[in-house]
Amino acid sequence: MSVYDKYETVIGLEVHVQLSSLTKAFCADRTTFGAPPNSQTSVISLAHPGTLPRLNKKQVAHAVRLGLALGSEINPKSYFDRKNYFYADLPKGYQITQDNLPICVGGVLPFSVGERAVNIRIHHIHMEEDAGKSIHDLSDHATMIDLNRAGVPLLEVVTEPDFRSPEEVDIFMNTMRQLVRYLEISDGNMEQGSMRCDCNVSVRLKGETTYGERCEIKNMNSMRYARRAIAYESKRQIDLLEAGHSITQQTLNFDPQTGITTPLRNKENAHDYRYFPDPDLAPVVIDKASIDHLRQTLAVLPWEVTTRLRDEFKLPAKDANLLAEEKEIALYFIDLATLANDPKACANLIINKVRPYLQQEKISIEKFPLSQKQLVAFIKLIQTGKLSSSIAYQRIFPALIESPEQTPLAVAERLNLIQSDDEDFLTKIVDEVLAQHPKEVAAYQKGKKNLIGFFMGEVMKKSRGKAAPKTCNALLRKKLA
């Protein structure tokens, strides 16, 4: 047993979710990703003298939606505070956030790691605004500032220290991404910075009940890096403890190039943010009726969908998880499976043909050229034995997408791919095959019965896939007997 096995890693997350909103948290500036630097900056974003924030109501509704989805308690009255610090990309010299009384408190995010169910408790969710961007590598002698992102609405989800492995963090973040997309409150895109997290990492001996001193790794916007950073940090802390040192509370930066964490600041020179209630903003008051309305109109939740796919449609966990990844696909599946009355066939079709097509074409399911009616007909052709599934997938599906105005049957007929159980036609092919392979026929008749597969294959080849397998099989056995 290695020394590392004596310890467990304890992780808590602060997840920042950038909300999909056309405008910023406290002014009407746009929030389009990738716009030219400083093109989405009004006097309010630039913190000109005399400007005041005004709350984007959409941000509040989104916060409540996320809170309801996670089972949080919604505070009927919450407040905005100012977090004061100087930085060149923070125009006001303070960030508007919620410190003392956030909008949502408590809650749980459920997911599973393999067969094991994990419930990560949520400490709270608060609303805040993003800072701008400092770009250090565009110029040798200057830091460039882009304030397009300054004031973009964020939700920060703070978890309890309930994680015990980087893997759990990874799955949590994926589930969170899935959730915010289901709720349509964020695109959850980590590469574009729509979702990022700070990881608080500590270690302790297994069985210990108090937490160790923690270090915070800032601004992880890739799960691959986050996993590496946590693993590195956990090992670093264990090594320190094993060498007889103690851990000092620090804020860390993770460098993906070197794979190590380095201190940004330690406890002694930690910022004193001088939080106090923002006098420019009225308290956020949400009445019960609004909360009820948001609850009633809340989107279906990913874990509800996964359960339904498993229990009602009897899909294996793997298929259920795959289909539930995107809400639109999951709902599409449910509709299709209900129409076609063959969940397994529908799942296969969507997973193996529809989804890859959408990904390849970079389109959403609404833009998929075939109607559900066509897909049902397609599945029926396989079910009734008119098409072999391999022919259907490989030949008919692409052809159908090329001519979506035709029915699957018409396409199959046009390509002359309808399976035949016409005995005369099949007998002729079977006879030809048997005549061409006298050695195999002899071997079969001597007892090598598994050669039936070989004969089937030859018949299929000759019929170019059209031979109905059942009829063929019966014919072959009869002739060889």
Next chain:
Amino acid sequence: MPKYSNLQVIQSALKAGSTSCEKLVDYYLARIEKQQALNIYIETFAEEARTRARALDQKYREAPSSVGPLFGMVVSIKDVLCYKDHKLSAASKMLHNFTASFSATAIERILAADAIIIGRTNCDEFAMGSANESSYYGPTRNAIDPTRVPGGSSGGSAVSVQADTCLAALGSDTGGSVRQPASFCGLVGMKPSYGRISRYGLLAYASSFDQIGIIANSVADTAILLEIMAGADEFDSTVSAEAVPAYSQHLSFPGKAKIAYFGEAMQHEGLDPEIKKQSFDFIEALRGAGHQVAAVDFEYLAYLVPSYYVLTMAEASSNLSRYDGVRYGHRTATATSLEEHYRKSRTEGFGEKVKRRIMLGTFVLSVGYYDAYFKKAQKARRLIQDRILQVLADYDFIIMPVTPSVAWKIGEKQGNPVEIYLSDIYTVLANLTGLPAIAFPLGKNKNGMPFGIQLMSAKFTEKNLLSFANTITQNLR
């Protein structure tokens, strides 16, 4: 004596054709020229005002009924109000070359009502001060005695009206900055209820205290300006949606009022005996006119100034963080790191008084001091508010002196900030509680220096406050 004492006189003259907006502007510009030594304006908008005056005259000639309610009103604006495409300095080196890119809601509204803005007036740097001595552009002088201060922070605003360089002035009042200079200069000064006028475009000193205020020769002019500027504004979430009555149409107070005064305040050891005597005489006169005036206990007098300063400095320390020289404003030439950039830009850009308040404000919000100062001051503010609400449940108005003394000599109190802070004792109550307050002239001391008295009323009862002030100022003196 000013040539025109109020807007009604001017509008009658305009109607009669005996004057025009252009003549008015020329008159005021000549007055400004003559009063240069008082250092009232940081900048005058002479040509622009003339052009606008001519356009308004033309508009009137074409259709007399098409002009707005402020037709003929020439105003100055304190240099903390944003006026699009005009400089905005807050009397600070920090914003010496800054140009506003939008107009304050209040400015837009008076312009839409056909007022003419003649210039931006001097004030204490970032509106912090009670004497107008902390301006980067030098002190403004009191027109009655130029060796004395005009009060502050809206000192330039007050003198602009006092010296007859405009008809009325817009200032800002965070702890008395409109009422105190009005009192020092013998004028009417009003701070409306918190949330009555949008703060959008008013450079922030202490957000939960700041209100745009009005300085004028008369209550009537104050009323019409308030009527135009007040009311809901989507750009300020702290402004009230409460309906705005036509204040200017309700200037006569019906019946008799119940008025409270605080014995502790009137007996305060710092109160000048002459002001005290005339204030009591005034109370007697009110009684003589049939109003009920009673002394009421107010046990929090000693907490007003400390609570006010702790809270306003805390808010100011945060509000002034944006002046960092990164996007606009003074930027040091010699920094080699980000930290040095901040330190030098702010050290060079801000004056002494402003730096003192930023440092104190930062201190009271710091870990370990927050509870002892900021939180305690917030609690005190709540207690004071509750007590005042109780008083106003039984009385229509509270009457108090505006200042403990008359205007002091320029330089006399420099180096003694605490003494100056304490002189705010009577004015900060209205800001701590968000109540409307109006100061109007009461008398003069033996040296001829004026002083006023003020009335406060319940939130958003400006209609009563203005009508009562107007009625008693016309009938009692």
